[in-house]
Amino acid sequence: MTEPGTGPGAGGESLLFLTDEQLRKGIEAMFFAYRGFTADPDRILDGMDYGRAHHRALHFIHRAPGTTVNNLLSILGVTKQSLNRVLRTLIEDGLVESRVGRQDKRERHLVLTPKGEDLERQLSDAQRARMRAAYRAAGPVAVQGFRTVLEAMMDPELRRQYQTLKEAGA
Amino acid sequence: MTEPGTGPGAGGESLLFLTDEQLRKGIEAMFFAYRGFTADPDRILDGMDYGRAHHRALHFIHRAPGTTVNNLLSILGVTKQSLNRVLRTLIEDGLVESRVGRQDKRERHLVLTPKGEDLERQLSDAQRARMRAAYRAAGPVAVQGFRTVLEAMMDPELRRQYQTLKEAGA
DNA sequence: TTGGAAAGTCAACAAGGCTGACGTAAATTC
DNA sequence: GAATTTACGTCAGCCTTGTTGACTTTCCAA
Numbered sequence: 001m002t003e004p005g006t007g008p009g010a011g012g013e014s015l016l017f018l019t020d021e022q023l024r025k026g027i028e029a030m031f032f033a034y035r036g037f038t039a040d041p042d043r044i045l046d047g048m049d050y051g052r053a054h055h056r057a058l059h060f061i062h063r064a065p066g067t068t069v070n071n072l073l074s075i076l077g078v079t080k081q082s083l084n085r086v087l088r089t090l091i092e093d094g095l096v097e098s099r100v101g102r103q104d105k106r107e108r109h110l111v112l113t114p115k116g117e118d119l120e121r122q123l124s125d126a127q128r129a130r131m132r133a134a135y136r137a138a139g140p141v142a143v144q145g146f147r148t149v150l151e152a153m154m155d156p157e158l159r160r161q162y163q164t165l166k167e168a169g170a
Numbered sequence: 171m172t173e174p175g176t177g178p179g180a181g182g183e184s185l186l187f188l189t190d191e192q193l194r195k196g197i198e199a200m201f202f203a204y205r206g207f208t209a210d211p212d213r214i215l216d217g218m219d220y221g222r223a224h225h226r227a228l229h230f231i232h233r234a235p236g237t238t239v240n241n242l243l244s245i246l247g248v249t250k251q252s253l254n255r256v257l258r259t260l261i262e263d264g265l266v267e268s269r270v271g272r273q274d275k276r277e278r279h280l281v282l283t284p285k286g287e288d289l290e291r292q293l294s295d296a297q298r299a300r301m302r303a304a305y306r307a308a309g310p311v312a313v314q315g316f317r318t319v320l321e322a323m324m325d326p327e328l329r330r331q332y333q334t335l336k337e338a339g340a
Numbered sequence: 341t342t343g344g345a346a347a348g349t350c351a352a353c354a355a356g357g358c359t360g361a362c363g364t365a366a367a368t369t370c
Numbered sequence: 371g372a373a374t375t376t377a378c379g380t381c382a383g384c385c386t387t388g389t390t391g392a393c394t395t396t397c398c399a400a
Contacts (some may be wrong), residue, residue, distance in 0.1 A: 017310040023298045024233075025336055026305070026317060030207050031226075032332045033320035035247065037200050051355055056201075063194075069378065077205065082357055084379065106366050106377040128193045134322035135196070138315065140187040145308065145315020147196060150203035152304035162202045166195055221386055239347065252388055254348065276346045276397055 040126035053078075053086045058112065058120040061096060063165060066109040068101070075161055095119060210296035223248075223256045228282065228290040231266060233335060236279045238271070245331055265289060 016022070041055050060075050061067060069087070073080055087110070090096040095116035101107035112120060135143050151159060186192070211225050230245050231237060239257070243250055257280070260266040265286035271277035282290060305313050321329060 014310065017313050018302055018305055020298060021339060022313075023301045023305065024294075024339065026301050026313070027207075027294075027297055028332060028335060029317055029320040030204065032328045033323040034200065034204050035328055036324045037197075039325060053356060059197075063198075070376090078356085079358065080378075081359085081380080085356080088379090101377095104367070104377085108378070124194075124197075127197055128190060130323060131193045131196050132188055134319055135188055135193065137322040138318045140184065141311075142315030142318040143187050143192075143196070145312030146319035147199055148312040149304055149308045149316035150199040152307040153203040153300060154206045155209060158202045158205060162198060165198060169191060169194060223387060240345095248387085249389065250347075251349085251390085255387080258348095271346095274346080274398070276395095278347070 036130065037127070040130055041123045044123055044126055049089070053082075054090060055123050057083070057086050057090060058095070058116060059124065061110045061112055062117065062120045062124075064168065065111045066099075068107045068109060070107075072110065075165075077158075090116065206300065207297070210300055211293045214293055214296055219259070223252075224260060225293050227253070227256050227260060228265070228286060229294065231280045231282055232287065232290045232294075234338065235281045236269075238277045238279060240277070242280065245335075247328075260286065 038052060042052060045051055045055060056076055057072065060072055064071070069080070069083070073083055076083060087096065087098075091098055093115075094113055097111050097113055097116075099109045099111065101109055138146070151162070154162060208222060212222060215221055215225060226246055227242065230242055234241070239250065239253070243253055246253060257266065257268075261268055263285075264283055267281050267283055267286075269279045269281065271279055308316070321332070324332060
């Protein structure tokens with residue numbers, strides 16, 4: 001198997017990494033890696049009455065406490081009916097609290113309850129553990145490249161969303 | 171969750187890239203990037219009577235012509251009933267041909283028809299175009315890191331599958 | 341010849357997407 | 371102050387793609 005190498009020297013930058021063959025490997029790597037990426041939370045959620053959609057909602061509410069429904073909608077990229085089904089069960093089960101807005105009373109601000117935080121932590125601990133193992137095995141330079149390629153792969157609008165979140169967290 | 175500063179690691183290698191904060195960014199990057207990753211084929215398939223599951227089947231049959239149903243099953247990680255539904259429509263529509271095995275006549279060997287190759291090419295062209303743009307923007311070093319981290323993120327069994335495919339293609 | 345693997349089928353169901361229509365309250369605009 | 375827009379919720383129905391379970395047919399191999 002031919003390897004592109006990182007180029008013999010800074011100047012002679014080979015374009016071998018752009019062959020269809022290399023691109024195909026990247027595509028398949030994304031496919032298989034994403035399975036691993038979701039496997040651990042999925043396993044935890046299996047058996048509970050929740051699924052991946054609930055995980056995503058918990059994650060982003062945890063990330064941006066007090067976010068509005070509309071905001072969450074645009075981050076998750078689903079319809080309000082779809083999100084509502086998920087949100088309703090989380091609220092009913094006491095994992096999420098929906099607070100009427102103070103300035104704008106039409107808005108609902110979403111926050112995790114302690115119980116919601118518990119589940120979120122359980123899920124993200126599992127997901128982070130895998131990510132940590134992968135990062136550690138790959139090393140900081142690889143991680144940097146990983147992030148760079150992923151960002152370049154996003155749709156421009158999603159990239160903006162991602163960067164907003166990214167900065168908000170730091 | 172407290173995180174270490176610069177680790178006392180060998181060679182003065184910082185462990186800052188392993189903080190929960192960094193890991194969270196990686197997780198969110200995966201989430202948003204995967205959306206971009208599937209967006210173009212999804213758009214093409216929308217309107218046809220096919221979906222992402224059909225795309226995956228076409229991809230791997232194209233990759234490994236003559237593969238058996240069982241083999242495809244283990245690559246895709248779905249049940250035979252689920253795959254069968256997809257496969258049946260593809261066969262009915264003349265995109266995939268199912269050939270009875272010569273040695274083992276219980277097996278069905280799957281190959282794409284010219285019509286199937288057409289659609290597969292259309293889909294993978296779109297997906298490769300995005301991947302190529304991302305690779306080009308990120309550069310060969312980043313791409314190397316990208317692939318390294320993705321491989322480290324896979325379940326061991328899936329990694330073996332991936333590597334088998336990877337070598338088979340080169 | 342018989343057990344079991346491979347493939348396929350039917351039925352039923354669930355998660356999680358989607359559209360369309362409708363209702364309500366609050367904010368904004370005219 | 372009335373009309374419109376916005377934010378949210380909900381009902382109803384549909385689609386894709388996953389699941390289990392039960393069953394049959396084919397056919398290799400012990």
